[in-house]
Amino acid sequence: DAGEAIRHIAKLKRKDKERPTACEVSSRGENYMSLWAPWKLLEVHWGLLYRLEENKPDILQLPLKDIGVVQPEDDPELIQRVCGVLDVNSFEVRAPGLPSHAEHLRLRAVYLQAALMAHHCIANTHLAVDDNFIITVHASVHISQGQPIFFNYTSPLQGTSERREHLHEGKYFDCTCSRCRDPTELGTYMSSLKCVKCRGKGLVSPMEALKENSPWECNHCGHYYSALVVHSATARGKDLLEDIDKSTSYTSYRH
Numbered sequence: 001d002a003g004e005a006i007r008h009i010a011k012l013k014r015k016d017k018e019r020p021t022a023c024e025v026s027s028r029g030e031n032y033m034s035l036w037a038p039w040k041l042l043e044v045h046w047g048l049l050y051r052l053e054e055n056k057p058d059i060l061q062l063p064l065k066d067i068g069v070v071q072p073e074d075d076p077e078l079i080q081r082v083c084g085v086l087d088v089n090s091f092e093v094r095a096p097g098l099p100s101h102a103e104h105l106r107l108r109a110v111y112l113q114a115a116l117m118a119h120h121c122i123a124n125t126h127l128a129v130d131d132n133f134i135i136t137v138h139a140s141v142h143i144s145q146g147q148p149i150f151f152n153y154t155s156p157l158q159g160t161s162e163r164r165e166h167l168h169e170g171k172y173f174d175c176t177c178s179r180c181r182d183p184t185e186l187g188t189y190m191s192s193l194k195c196v197k198c199r200g201k202g203l204v205s206p207m208e209a210l211k212e213n214s215p216w217e218c219n220h221c222g223h224y225y226s227a228l229v230v231h232s233a234t235a236r237g238k239d240l241l242e243d244i245d246k247s248t249s250y251t252s253y254r255h
């Protein structure tokens with residue numbers, strides 16, 4: 001998949017000779033140090049040993065060689081560092097003009113400044129990446145001078161357990177933000193279930209939001225549910241959602 005994506009990008013770049021990308025500029029030696037220095041300052045995750053596919057050197061080794069950064073075979077630690085930086089700091093972007101059969105192809109891009117934004121499950125920004133891979137960070141609420149700028153690296157529509165799992169697996173940290181710590185997710189009850197005991201009068205939320213095995217409690221009748229019961233109900237609900245026939249449009253429902 002990565003090979004196909006790279007060939008697609010190369011084709012786009014050939015069509016668009018007038019606008020060299022940062023990599024092309026650096027390969028001509030004009031701007032290499034100014035790009036590489038901030039890249040080296042980005043956070044790296046060292047916990048893993050990245051397994052490089054030896055038969056696919058075009059994914060990482062060749063681009064690195066191309067821009068003259070290293071002779072990759074001579075410097076395995078640097079390759080690991082590059083993988084670590086990509087892993088923790090990159091954003092998912094879509095290549096413009098991908099044919100419909102290649103919709104699944106996703107690219108990962110590192111934006112040196114945007115990568116410095118900290119995560120919060122209630123972000124105050126959202127991102128847009130245009131067809132030239134230029135990223136724009138929009139404020140989604142008013143941000144006063146001196147306030148931190150946050151980006152949500154997960155989906156805001158996921159519940160706490162899903163978000164925290166995603167961040168743990170993909171970004172290697174356990175989020176303890178105000179939304180994750182609050183069993184009601186700041187009054188949104190995003191993860192809560194309707195209580196069957198009191199026939200839906202109450203909502204069931206975890207007693208301790210950050211504890212994976214915490215019992216859940218109804219806020220109306222006080223009935224307890226084990227984490228296992230809640231998680232299997234949620235998983236069942238998700239399966240049903242996935243199986244829904246989404247081809248029926250809203251307008252045809254109205255008739």
Ligand SMILES: [Zn+2]
Nearest residue numbers: 121175177180
């Ligand atoms: Zn959080």
Ligand SMILES: [Zn+2]
Nearest residue numbers: 195198218221
């Ligand atoms: Zn209840």
